[in-house]
Amino acid sequence: MSSKKNGKVVSYNKWGYIFLAPFVIVYLVFQLIPLISTIWNSFFENYRSGLTQIGPRFIGLENYITLFKNGDLLTYAKNTMIMWVLGFVPQIIVSLVLGAWFSDTRLKLKCSSFFKTVIYLPNLIMASAFAMLFFTLFANTGPINSILVQTGILKEAYSFLDHTGSARFLVAFMNFLMWFGNTTILLMAGMMGIDPSLFEAAEVDGATSTQVFFKITLPLLRPILVYVLITSLIGGLQMFDVPQILTNGTGDPMRSTMTLIMYLNKHLYSKNYGMAGALSVILFIITAILSFIVFRISTRKD
Amino acid sequence: MDNSNLDKGLGIHARRVIAYIVLIVLTFLCLFWFYVLFVNATRSHSDLSKGFSPMFGTNLVTNWKNLMAGTLPVVRGMLNSFIIAGASAILCTYFSSMTAYAIHAYDFKCKNAIFTFILMVMTIPTQVTALGFVQLMGKMKLMDSFVPLIVPAIAAPVTFFYMKQYMESALPLAIVEAARIDGSGEFRTFNTIVVPMMKPAIAVQAIFTFVSSWNNYFTPALILTTDTKKTLPILIAQLRSADWLKFDMGQVYMMIAFSIFPVIIVYLILSRSIVQGVALGGVKG
Numbered sequence: 021m022s023s024k025k026n027g028k029v030v031s032y033n034k035w036g037y038i039f040l041a042p043f044v045i046v047y048l049v050f051q052l053i054p055l056i057s058t059i060w061n062s063f064f065e066n067y068r069s070g071l072t073q074i075g076p077r078f079i080g081l082e083n084y085i086t087l088f089k090n091g092d093l094l095t096y097a098k099n100t101m102i103m104w105v106l107g108f109v110p111q112i113i114v115s116l117v118l119g120a121w122f123s124d125t126r127l128k129l130k131c132s133s134f135f136k137t138v139i140y141l142p143n144l145i146m147a148s149a150f151a152m153l154f155f156t157l158f159a160n161t162g163p164i165n166s167i168l169v170q171t172g173i174l175k176e177a178y179s180f181l182d183h184t185g186s187a188r189f190l191v192a193f194m195n196f197l198m199w200f201g202n203t204t205i206l207l208m209a210g211m212m213g214i215d216p217s218l219f220e221a222a223e224v225d226g227a228t229s230t231q232v233f234f235k236i237t238l239p240l241l242r243p244i245l246v247y248v249l250i251t252s253l254i255g256g257l258q259m260f261d262v263p264q265i266l267t268n269g270t271g272d273p274m275r276s277t278m279t280l281i282m283y284l285n286k287h288l289y290s291k292n293y294g295m296a297g298a299l300s301v302i303l304f305i306i307t308a309i310l311s312f313i314v315f316r317i318s319t320r321k322d
Numbered sequence: 323m324d325n326s327n328l329d330k331g332l333g334i335h336a337r338r339v340i341a342y343i344v345l346i347v348l349t350f351l352c353l354f355w356f357y358v359l360f361v362n363a364t365r366s367h368s369d370l371s372k373g374f375s376p377m378f379g380t381n382l383v384t385n386w387k388n389l390m391a392g393t394l395p396v397v398r399g400m401l402n403s404f405i406i407a408g409a410s411a412i413l414c415t416y417f418s419s420m421t422a423y424a425i426h427a428y429d430f431k432c433k434n435a436i437f438t439f440i441l442m443v444m445t446i447p448t449q450v451t452a453l454g455f456v457q458l459m460g461k462m463k464l465m466d467s468f469v470p471l472i473v474p475a476i477a478a479p480v481t482f483f484y485m486k487q488y489m490e491s492a493l494p495l496a497i498v499e500a501a502r503i504d505g506s507g508e509f510r511t512f513n514t515i516v517v518p519m520m521k522p523a524i525a526v527q528a529i530f531t532f533v534s535s536w537n538n539y540f541t542p543a544l545i546l547t548t549d550t551k552k553t554l555p556i557l558i559a560q561l562r563s564a565d566w567l568k569f570d571m572g573q574v575y576m577m578i579a580f581s582i583f584p585v586i587i588v589y590l591i592l593s594r595s596i597v598q599g600v601a602l603g604g605v606k607g
Contacts, residue, residue: 039420056454
């Protein structure tokens with residue numbers, strides 16, 4: 021194309037820059053400059069103590085040192101990871117099984133589009149409203165306790181949000197409910213993409229469906245599984261709405277459901293910009309590493 | 323018929339039963355909460371404090387009236403959410419198509435570098451730039467305005483990527499060439515030929531952008547401070563932080579239902595294309 025009418029093509033191609041301009045300008049102003057100034061902020065002491073403003077004063081890496089020294093960062097990172105794993109493990113297992121069932125031509129499940137519609141539904145629900153709903157449902161005087169007591173499973177109401185285990189479980193459970201439908205659809209799409217002749221050959225050879233699943237489906241699905249794992253991990257690091265609303269931002273009991281982004285949010289509200297900056301940079305580096313892995317996977321496929 | 327074949331037949335039967343049982347359990351797990359929400363939104367406060375009952379109450383209209391007359395500006399909140407999410411969806415899909423078109427249809431110097439850059443920043447969460455974002459919005463006198471919640475939607479790497487993939491499969495460059503020969507300007511070609519051809523992708527992405535903006539809590543909570551400008555998720559957070567024990571619980575449930583059910587209704591109407599859209603987004607290349 022370019023060799024045919026050289027002069028014309030060049031004049032067309034300047035339109036590439038024009039069409040690209042809105043993206044570049046908006047990205048620069050609303051993402052890149054904020055990112056750079058966030059990094060810049062992380063090297064300054066800058067917070068409010070009562071009514072007096074401390075700083076901004078350049079202190080190098082001191083914010084980072086404080087962040088690691090006082091231990092909160094590691095506690096919250098651990099909380100975030102525990103709740104992510106608690107939600108992700110059942111999510112990936114259920115999604116794999118459902119994906120295999122939905123894409124299995126021998127099984128011929130009826131109403132599969134109804135089931136797909138239902139399991140994807142929680143993903144679209146406003147996370148904050150969903151958390152508020154769970155807060156009211158699992159409150160001491162709420163319907164879940166009332167059902168458990170009425171049916172005799174519990175003798176008296178259990179305060180789900182006052183115990184570390186149950187509070188973390190609720191957060192993980194909500195994350196599971198909100199994301200397993202999405203993962204199922206992604207994995208199913210991947211399974212549909214597998215060459216059907218492989219399954220037919222396995223069937224002719226008399227393989228059971230368990231064998232087919234572990235010997236054919238799972239190995240061929242590996243790139244998508246890694247993609248799902250890492251994007252879910254990046255999403256898990258951003259866990260905020262659900263625990264924030266469920267615990268009213270306190271991360272109780274004993275800050276055991278406090279996530280990294282809740283911690284960041286706290287610093288942003290108290291205007292401790294130095295610490296907020298350092299925390300943002302750490303989160304940025306972790307996601308950048310994870311993103312790089314995703315990037316490598318998705319470009320290797322092309 | 324030999325024995326192993328019979329076993330296999332039974333196996334399929336048994337597996338089908340297990341599959342249905344699991345699916346029904348999961349369906350229950352997904353829908354139960356919304357059923358309870360709906361039932362409780364129809365019951366009065368005194369009724370609710372007596373314990374759970376699966377039967378519908380008669381207080382739906384009263385709860386609705388109480389919510390409307392209450393202190394939280396919920397109707398205003400829904401309107402604000404709607405304006406922000408709607409505008410974001412329009413800007414995001416239109417400009418993402420435009421960006422994708424720039425990369426897809428033209429050949430220029432730093433094209434590959436920009437494409438690689440967009441792919442690399444695709445998964446960087448907005449939260450890590452929130453500090454600089456809030457400070458910059460303060461300097462630009464844009465705090466407490468909708469602009470910082472709408473305009474950034476123009477630069478959406480994920481939507482861009484989806485549009486780019488879609489163009490590769492559905493927008494042959496010969497059509498663009500033909501339009502050029504007919505004397506159509508580049509901008510007109512984009513608006514009158516490319517955008518209409520992108521309609522299916524635009525529809526799917528418009529829904530996703532709308533929903534994620536509608537549900538967004540983190541950024542709006544940092545930007546919006548005036549009560550009449552707040553969006554629904556912020557109002558939910560306010561409801562949570564209020565001394566809720568003193569609240570009329572019927573009204574609380576009504577408020578949650580008020581923010582959840584519009585999305586459910588829209589979803590039920592559009593579910594087919596949404597589920598397909600998710601699947602398409604996953605299988606790349």
